[in-house]
Amino acid sequence: xxxxxxxRTEAIIIRRSDxxxxxxxxxxxxxxxxxxxxIAKGARKPQSRxxxxxxxxxxxxxxxxxxxxxxxxxxxxxxEPHRVLSADLVRATYAAYVVELLDSFTPEEERQVAIYELxxxxxxxxxxxxxxxxVARYFELxxxxxxxxxxxxxxxxxxxEPIEQADQYISPEEGGLIAAAHLSPAIRARQVSxxxxxxLRFLQTRxxxxxxxxxxxxxxxxxxxxxxxxxxxxxxxxxxxxAEFLYRLRRETISLTQNQPLSNDSPxxx
Numbered sequence: 001x002x003x004x005x006x007x008r009t010e011a012i013i014i015r016r017s018d019x020x021x022x023x024x025x026x027x028x029x030x031x032x033x034x035x036x037x038x039i040a041k042g043a044r045k046p047q048s049r050x051x052x053x054x055x056x057x058x059x060x061x062x063x064x065x066x067x068x069x070x071x072x073x074x075x076x077x078x079x080e081p082h083r084v085l086s087a088d089l090v091r092a093t094y095a096a097y098v099v100e101l102l103d104s105f106t107p108e109e110e111r112q113v114a115i116y117e118l119x120x121x122x123x124x125x126x127x128x129x130x131x132x133x134x135v136a137r138y139f140e141l142x143x144x145x146x147x148x149x150x151x152x153x154x155x156x157x158x159x160x161e162p163i164e165q166a167d168q169y170i171s172p173e174e175g176g177l178i179a180a181a182h183l184s185p186a187i188r189a190r191q192v193s194x195x196x197x198x199x200l201r202f203l204q205t206r207x208x209x210x211x212x213x214x215x216x217x218x219x220x221x222x223x224x225x226x227x228x229x230x231x232x233x234x235x236x237x238x239x240x241x242x243a244e245f246l247y248r249l250r251r252e253t254i255s256l257t258q259n260q261p262l263s264n265d266s267p268x269x270x
Contacts, residue, residue: 003033005066010079011036012059012119014099018044024054026073028062029102029119034110038064040073057082057095057123080120084127093249094132097242098122098139104236105147115146121208129212133221138211140228141204149235152176153201158187165201166194170227172234190230196223 014035015027024043028036042048053060053076063075085095102119106112118139125135144150156163156179157171169178171189177197178189192200199220203211216224233239 003064003066003071006063006074007033007066008061008063009033010059011062012116012123013054013056014103014119016054016056022048025070026054027103029106029116030062031113031116032111034112035103035106035108036064036071037108038062038071038073039067040076043073053078055081055086057085057092057099059120059123080124082123082127085123089249091126091132093242093246094136095123095126097136097240097246098126100240100242101140101143101232104240105143105149112146115143118142118146125208125212131212131214133225134211134214134216137224137228138203138208140232141200144232144235145204149175150204151200151231153197153204156182158182165197168192168194168197170231172231188234190227192227193220193223195220196227199224200227 009030009032011028011030013026014029017025019025019039022042022044024040026038026040028038030036040054043054054073058078059080059082061077061079062073065072065074082095085092098119102115106115122135122139126132129135141151151170151172152175154163155161155176157174157176158178159182161179163177163179167180168191169180169183169187169189170176170192171178171187173188177192178187183189199214199216202214229240229243
């Protein structure tokens with residue numbers, strides 16, 4: 001959609017930083033115009049009406065004016081503050097992970113309503129769900145589908161044959177599951193258990209209201225995370241900073257709980 005000189009849109013703040021002496025530089029995922037950068041002038045001043053309305057993950061109605069290089073925030077009306085996310089370090093870290101993935105996979109100024117709604121719904125689930133691990137896995141698969149990287153989980157990507165729900169291999173380079181009989185040394189892949197294959201298929205093909213009732217073992221949660229991070233990091237050709245912070249947070253939490261020295265291994269999911 002073409003932006004007018006002054007325009008209104010619903011948006012979620014996915015990045016922010018200090019700008020100048022009193023302003024904030026925001027990256028907004030808007031419902032109508034895609035990802036935009038904008039300046040909230042004076043937002044760091046205590047008396048500003050924008051103060052408290054331009055924090056990370058907040059969903060608001062924005063009035064913006066087109067600028068030469070950056071658009072200007074002229075008015076903000078808060079819709080959803082996500083106060084639980086701001087008060088809970090674990091939930092906030094998962095939210096940061098979700099936002100970092102979305103930011104990495106989406107270009108600027110490209111309207112994608114489905115991606116906006118996915119982020120909106122995911123942040124709401126991270127606010128309220130007792131199973132943030134499942135929220136993250138569901139988001140990953142949905143995002144990959146929307147940006148054109150949906151992994152093939154039902155057919156072998158080498159032979160094209162239906163693949164059994166058994167221990168298999170997954171290759172981000174090839175785009176999905178590979179039957180063991182068709183795996184060659186030239187293909188980069190990692191093993192994935194039959195249980196993980198079953199859950200990944202379920203997450204990929206079911207609505208959240210159905211997925212939300214899943215109860216999974218901790219070891220299966222860990223495997224799902226490792227598989228998805230392996231897949232995503234290959235696509236991005238880099239690590240995900242917020243995921244690394246989450247690993248560190250887990251190590252420190254377990255160390256404090258068990259009174260043990262820190263390990264470099266990724267521990268159980270929080």
